[in-house]
Structures are given as C-alpha cells and as structure tokens.
Amino acid sequence: MPASRVLDELLSRRSGPLPRVAVIGAGMSGLALARVLTGAGFGVRVLDKGRGPGGRLSTRRSADGGTFDHGAQYFTARDPLFRSLVEAWVAEGVVAEWHGRIGTLTRGVVSPAKESVRYVGVPGMNAVAKALADGLDVRTGVRVERVEREAGAWRLTSETGEDLGLADVVVAAVPAPQAVQLLAGAPVLAAQAGTVGLSPCWAVMARFEAPVAVELDGAFVEDSPLSWVARDTSKPGRAPGERWVLHGSPEYSAAHLEEAAEAMAPKLVEAFGQALGRDVRAVEAVAHRWRFAMPSPPLDATSLFDPALGLGACGDWCAGPRVEGALLSGVALARRIADR
Ligand SMILES: Cc1cc2nc3c(=O)[nH]c(=O)nc-3n(C[C@H](O)[C@H](O)[C@H](O)COP(=O)(O)OP(=O)(O)OC[C@H]3O[C@@H](n4cnc5c(N)ncnc54)[C@H](O)[C@@H]3O)c2cc1C
Numbered sequence: 001m002p003a004s005r006v007l008d009e010l011l012s013r014r015s016g017p018l019p020r021v022a023v024i025g026a027g028m029s030g031l032a033l034a035r036v037l038t039g040a041g042f043g044v045r046v047l048d049k050g051r052g053p054g055g056r057l058s059t060r061r062s063a064d065g066g067t068f069d070h071g072a073q074y075f076t077a078r079d080p081l082f083r084s085l086v087e088a089w090v091a092e093g094v095v096a097e098w099h100g101r102i103g104t105l106t107r108g109v110v111s112p113a114k115e116s117v118r119y120v121g122v123p124g125m126n127a128v129a130k131a132l133a134d135g136l137d138v139r140t141g142v143r144v145e146r147v148e149r150e151a152g153a154w155r156l157t158s159e160t161g162e163d164l165g166l167a168d169v170v171v172a173a174v175p176a177p178q179a180v181q182l183l184a185g186a187p188v189l190a191a192q193a194g195t196v197g198l199s200p201c202w203a204v205m206a207r208f209e210a211p212v213a214v215e216l217d218g219a220f221v222e223d224s225p226l227s228w229v230a231r232d233t234s235k236p237g238r239a240p241g242e243r244w245v246l247h248g249s250p251e252y253s254a255a256h257l258e259e260a261a262e263a264m265a266p267k268l269v270e271a272f273g274q275a276l277g278r279d280v281r282a283v284e285a286v287a288h289r290w291r292f293a294m295p296s297p298p299l300d301a302t303s304l305f306d307p308a309l310g311l312g313a314c315g316d317w318c319a320g321p322r323v324e325g326a327l328l329s330g331v332a333l334a335r336r337i338a339d340r
Contacts (some may be wrong), residue, residue: 003088003131006081007032008039010331011338016044019168019310021337022156024144024182027055028323029315030173031132032330033337038136040338046136047156047164049143052126053133056290057323059124060205063284066239068205068232069125070288073218074098074118075246075323081331082324086119094131096122096236100217107223108277110216122237128323147172147182147311154185154310169310169337174297174331175292176317186311189304196317200257201293202248204268207284211242214276225252225271246272250294261287295321303333307340 021037023030026048034044048055056071077086089095098120102113121127135310145159147170156164172179176196183190217234221227227249233241246268248256256264265285273280295317302319305312312333316322 001084001088003085003092003094003276004134006008006034006085006088007035007331010036010081011231011335014041014338019212019337019340020153020166020205021045021169022154022164022167023049023112023171024048024156025055025315026050026053026129026133026138026140027173027315028129028326029330031129031136032327033171033173033314033334034136034138035132036331036334037337042338044137045140045167046133047142047144048138048140050140052129052140053138054126054129056293057121057125057129059121061124062205062207062241062243064207064234064239064241066207066241066243067124067237067247068243069120070203070245071290072125072323073228073230074120076116076118077324079324079328082327085327089128089131090119092131093122094127095119096237100214100231100234101250102218103216103220105214105216105219105221105229105275107275110214110219113220120235123239135290144182146184149185154311162185169340171283171311171333171337172313173315175315176295177292179313179315183311183313185311186306189306189311189313191305192299192301193313196295196299198292198297198317199250199294200253201250201290202253202256202264202268203290204246204265205284205286205288206244206246206265206269206282208244208280212244212276212280221275224275225249226268226275229272229275244272250296253293257289257291261289284298297321298325303329303336305333305336307336310339310340320334
C-alpha cells in the first residue's frame with residue numbers, strides 16, 4: 001500500500017457537515033493528525049511558524065552543499081501502524097535503514113550499543129515530514145499567538161495580528177510549554193500541558209576536512225558535555241563529505257541555554273575531541289539551540305481533548321518522547337476528533 005494511504009484511509013470517510021479543523025504545528029504529530037482527518041473528509045488547515053514542515057524532524061544545509069539532521073537523528077518503529085507506514089516509506093525511498101555503527105564513547109573508549117533497526121529519512125530527516133505534508137493544506141511562516149472563542153467557534157490570530165480565520169476544532173500540536181497559551185480557552189487542558197517540561201539541547205553541525213578516525217558512526221557519549229554524536233554522512237543517500245552532528249547533554253544544554261550560538265559551537269567541538277581522546281578541528285561548526293527538545297517525562301495520556309470545547313493537543317510530550325510517539329499521538333487525537 002502507498003504510504004499516503006496508510007493514514008489517509010485509516011478512518012472511514014465521514015459525510016455531512018463536518019467541523020473545520022485548524023492544526024497549529026506541522027511536526028510529526030500535527031501532520032499525522034491532519035492526514036488522518038483530511039483522509040476522513042474533514043477540512044483541515046495546518047499552520048506552522050517554521051520555514052517548512054517538520055518541526056524537530058529537521059534538516060539544514062551545510063556550506064559544502066550537503067546537509068545535517070540537527071534534530072531527530074533516527075527513529076525506531078515498534079507499533080504496527082507506524083511499522084506499516086515506515087515499510088511503505090522504505091518502499092518509496094523516503095526512508096531507509098541506517099546501518100551505521102552505533103556505540104558508546106567514553107573518553108576515547110568505544111563500546112558497542114544495543115542492536116536496533118534504525119531508520120532515517122532520505123536524503124534528510126525532513127523528507128518524512130515532506131511526504132506527510134504532501135497534498136495537505138499547510139501554511140508555514142506563521143506563528144499563531146491567540147485562539148479565542150467567537151460565535152461558538154475559535155478565531156485564530158497570528159503574532160503580527162493577522163486574522164487566520166475561524167475553526168470549530170483547534171489542535172495545538174506544539175511542545176507542551178508552547179501549547180499552554182494556545183489552550184487558554186480550555187484551562188484544564190492548559191494546566192495539564194503546563195505540568196510537562198521539555199529539556200533543551202544544543203546541537204552543533206560540524207564539518208571536517210578529513211574523515212574523523214573512530215570506529216563509530218553514531219555514539220551515546222558518556223562523561224562529557226555531549227550526550228550524542230553522529231557521522232551524518234554515514235546515513236544513506238547523503239552527499240559525500242565528513243559532517244557530524246553533536247548534541248549537548250540535557251544538563252549541559254540547560255546550564256548554557258542563553259549563551260550565544262557562536263560561543264557554543266567551538267565548546268562542543270572541543271568536547272567532541274575530548275570524547276574521542278584527541279583534538280579535532282572543524283572547518284565549519286554552527287550551533288542550533290533547541291529550547292524544547294525532549295519531554296521529561298511525558299504525560300501519561302496519548303493526547304488531550306475537550307470534545308465540548310473542540311480544543312485539543314498532541315505531540316511527543318503526550319504519548320512518548322520520540323518520532324514514533326509523536327505520530328501515534330496525532331493519530332490518537334484524530335480518532336477522538338472524528339468520533340466527537
Ligand atoms: C536534538 C533532538 C534530537 C532528537 N533525537 C531523536 C531521535 O534520535 N529519535 C527520535 O525518535 N526522536 C528524536 N527527537 C524527538 C523528535 O524529534 C520529536 O519527538 C518529534 O519530532 C516531535 O514531533 P511533534 O510533532 O510532537 O513536535 P515538533 O516537531 O516540535 O512540532 C511542533 C511544530 O509546531 C510549530 N509551532 C510551535 N509553536 C507554534 C505556534 N505558536 N504557531 C505555529 N507553529 C508553531 C513548530 O515550528 C514545530 O514545527 C529529537 C529531538 C531533538 C530536538
């Protein structure tokens with residue numbers, strides 16, 4: 001089955017006058033929800049403040065014309081629905097297995113990590129978001145600031161004061177701290193979202209002239225300001241070169257959260273050298289601050305929804321702190337909205 005149909009045909013097609021749905025956030029969860037409801041016949045609009053869809057499933061260009069996956073690194077697939085979607089994406093070339101050598105790195109000492117099937121988007125992680133967004137009504141570059149009650153519906157307004165129209169059902173598919181304000185019309189849901197924190201992550205995109213000599217393509221780093229490093233160019237379908245993504249640990253990232261990106265890049269490249277047990281010099285190193293990277297811990301509910309008000313929320317902070325959890329949260333909320 002084509003990947004698009006896995007979600008498009010998940011629910012039976014509804015008829016009659018259906019509520020207008022607005023989804024704030026075109027990450028994995030918001031796009032999954034939009035696909036399922038659009039497939040069931042609902043009119044769904046997705047709004048995102050980013051330049052393109054994807055959220056934390058994100059890919060950036062490098063100066064040598066290659067790319068870096070500076071957010072989600074790879075994903076696993078355990079749930080049957082997600083597995084069938086991933087298998088279809090693999091068949092379509094949107095996703096491939098990453099056969100990189102994964103291990104643990106502790107001050108120059110390498111040890112193997114647990115075996116796992118790891119998938120990545122091709123040619124970058126954001127290919128998955130692009131595939132999910134294909135054919136949907138998605139508008140990017142617009143930050144929704146207010147969701148206010150008007151004539152039994154919800155009026156959305158952007159941060160620039162632009163009227164974004166009315167919707168009967170509004171979904172905040174954004175990280176929990178950002179959902180709180182958007183859920184102000186449903187104080188109980190806003191309070192629930194307010195209990196979830198997301199730890200930050202400084203991500204450095206580093207390019208090297210020559211291959212970094214280490215018998216690993218991805219590593220969980222211990223005893224270091226870093227928690228993860230990956231040779232991005234070892235992933236399938238990437239342009240040649242030697243590009244690495246370095247992730248600061250949650251503790252280190254939180255302690256340095258407000259520092260300038262220009263200051264963070266050399267610090268984390270140096271930490272990479274310490275983890276390897278020798279100096280490394282990057283020819284390009286750019287840092288990105290993920291203010292909300294990983295939920296800690298997520299809610300014990302796959303989604304939030306008030307059917308009477310028509311306000312809901314989904315995301316990795318509901319179901320599980322990963323790409324798979326985000327998608328399943330979006331699907332779960334789509335079912336609740338369709339059953340409303
Ligand atoms: C550094 C890092 C590494 C990670 N590594 C992995 C990994 O290896 N494996 C894995 O499975 N997961 C990983 N994750 C987690 C994974 O990326 C997330 O679980 C998943 O992508 C979350 O999807 P989401 O839809 O819940 O949220 P998001 O992807 O955050 O999407 C939310 C969207 O909402 C938009 N938005 C927010 N506020 C507004 C607003 N007011 N108006 C309009 N738009 C708004 C944002 O622009 C964003 O596009 C990682 C995350 C990070 C940051």
